[in-house]
Amino acid sequence: MTVRMIDGKARPGSLPGTTTRCESGPGPVHRISCPCGCGMVATASHQVISGSVEGGNLTLSPSLHMTAPGACGWHGFLVDGVYRSVDEPMPSHSPEVIR
Ligand SMILES: [Zn+2]
Numbered sequence: 001m002t003v004r005m006i007d008g009k010a011r012p013g014s015l016p017g018t019t020t021r022c023e024s025g026p027g028p029v030h031r032i033s034c035p036c037g038c039g040m041v042a043t044a045s046h047q048v049i050s051g052s053v054e055g056g057n058l059t060l061s062p063s064l065h066m067t068a069p070g071a072c073g074w075h076g077f078l079v080d081g082v083y084r085s086v087d088e089p090m091p092s093h094s095p096e097v098i099r
Pocket residue numbers: 034035036037038039040066072073074
């Protein structure tokens with residue numbers, strides 16, 4: 001399953017893949033509405049490899065894993081503005097961001 005990132009306010013019940021760039025904190029922090037559609041919102045302090053939420057082409061590393069208590073367990077990557085679960089084949093142009 002792949003879901004295109006949506007520039008918006010990630011909150012419980014927002015569309016899967018909605019991503020918000022948070023202004024607080026020392027490093028880049030994003031709030032993400034789980035791509036699986038379960039409605040959970042997670043905070044990710046992952047390194048920004050390239051792109052941005054506003055540009056629709058954000059790449060984060062390492063992988064995103066929904067492991068909070070009660071979370072769905074979704075595990076995947078955000079590459080070039082597309083959320084892709086780990087059971088999907090990776091695009092060949094970006095293997096270097098995969099751990
Ligand atoms: Zn989920």
